[in-house]
Amino acid sequence: MSKLVEISLVEKQAIQAKKAAKSLSLLSEQEKNEALFTLADHLEKNTQTILAANEKDLEAGKQKGYDAAYLDRLSLTKERVFDFAEGLRTVAALKDPVGETLSEWTLENGLKVKNVRVPLGVIGMIYEARPNVTVDATGLALKSGNAIVLKGGSSAISSNKAIVSVMHEALENTKISRDAVQFIESTDRSATKELFTMKQHIDVLIPRGGGALIQAVVENATVPVLETGVGNCHLYIDREADTEKAINIMVNAKTDRPAVCNALETLIVHEDWLNVNHEALAKAFKEHGIQVHGDEKAVNVFPEAIPAEETDWKDEYLSLDIAVKVVESLEEAVAHIDQYGTKHSEAIVTENDQTALFFMNVVDAAALYHNASTRFTDGGALGFGAEIGISTQKLHARGPMGLPALTTSKYLMVGNGQTR
Structure with a gap:
């Protein structure tokens, strides 16, 4: 007799998801939209049920001493619930990428070749x-x-x-x-670690959260990873x-929602502009409660600034703090971004x-802006309805x-008896 191998609950869930993915791939766009x-x-x-449950998490978070930025990310309101519900309707209104023909041609022997979009299969989401x-x-x-197999934080x-x-x-x-x-x-x-190695059931892992979580997934997973990044x-x-x-632009990028990954963390200023506009910039910092951590030149200009240390250039504040670097040239600004940016x-x-x-x-990043706020690096803001993460x-x-990022492609060949 063959020995029965007991599998874990997590693996059972992954197997169920794999089976469901097969039937899901056969549904029409209308059926998916209706869902x-x-x-x-x-x-x-x-x-109200969701908000009552969220209140339990918030209370537990306060008792554990979570900071304001973390509690903001954790917090739900009626408006936020309605926003993500509306996000589903927006996604439903978008064109379904599945089945889209990416390219097609016919070989000299008459074999018809078509490359089409298909679902990835099963997505493991760790956040x-x-x-x-x-x-x-x-x-x-x-x-x-x-x-999808969801693994949210405790x-x-x-x-x-x-x-x-x-x-x-x-x-x-x-x-x-x-x-x-x-x-x-x-x-x-x-x-969570079980998901890292379930290549037979999970097609791709997407981590979304802090740097430590993302790094743990990238370094330990044998399942392919779509890496999202922190936003310095x-x-x-x-x-x-x-x-x-x-x-x-500075005020919006820094203060609109300081705790999100597309918020501004470091302001680099050309010294010629600063010499003329330092009073207006100082006024904006003060009016919006922004605490400056500056290099030597910035500290000389802004008396209330805190001298910046290495961590001020490297890490996300996720708060109303900002690092300020004064430069003499465009090239110096780019060099600073090259050294400390997270792409x-x-x-x-x-x-x-x-x-x-x-x-x-020249700058290497997923999103570049000219005369606009970094806050637009967002699926909803760019017309995607929502996003599953921001890949760096x-x-x-x-x-x-x-949607297109959650598909891959396959080649479909139709012949009439051709052999090679």
Whole structure:
């Protein structure tokens, strides 16, 4: 007799997702869209249930001493729940990439060749504090024909369980099996590590969170990883920058939502511009409660600035703190970004188009901006409906990852008896 091998609950869930992915790939765009609309409606109807669960996570977070930035990412409100429900409707309205013909041709022997988009299969999503990721990732996965295995952080466990419960209930009324959305409830790290090596069930892992989480997945996974990155974002104010534009962009990028990955962390300023505009910049810092950590030149200009240390250039603040570097040239600004940037989002403010072109061609990042805020590096802002993460790597996908990033391709050949 063959010996029965006992498998873990996590592996059982991955197997269920793999099976569901097969049936999901056969559904029409209309059937997938109807499911997303049903999910959105159920989330809105069950907002109070979700908020009550979120309150438990927030209370636990306060007791554990989580900082304000972390609690903001963890927090849900009625508006936020309705926003991610509306995000599902936006995703439903987008064109389904599955089945799109990327290229086609006919060989001399009459063999017809077509390259088409197909789902990745099963996506393993490993993420931290943001409960909205549970909905955004699910919506994008289902629309692109993928099943998903969700592993959220322990800090949002109550919120995520409530959200997934609502979504499972909603899927009972659709053509999509509830098995297509798996949520790993265990908060033990061993459950996360299991996902790292399930190549036979999971087609791709997407980590979304802090640098430590992302690095752990990248370094330990045998499953292919779509790496998302932390956002040590820079804004360079050139010597030919318009004063009003520069200050408005800086304020928006730093203060709109300081705790997100596309928020500004380091301001690089050309000394010629600063000599003329330091009073206006100092006023903006003070009015918006921005604490400056500056190099020697910046500290001399802004008396309330804290002398910057190496960590100020390297790390995300995720708060109303900002590092300020004063430079003598465009090349010096680019060199600083090359040394400390995380290849996420970088911006330049200048009225000189040639200077901007040089910056945008030379700087290595997923998103580059000329005279605009880094806050637009976002799936919703760029018209993707939502994003499953922002890729800072160069293979397969880069930047905000929407529906096309969750597909791969296959070649379909049709012949009439051709042999080789």
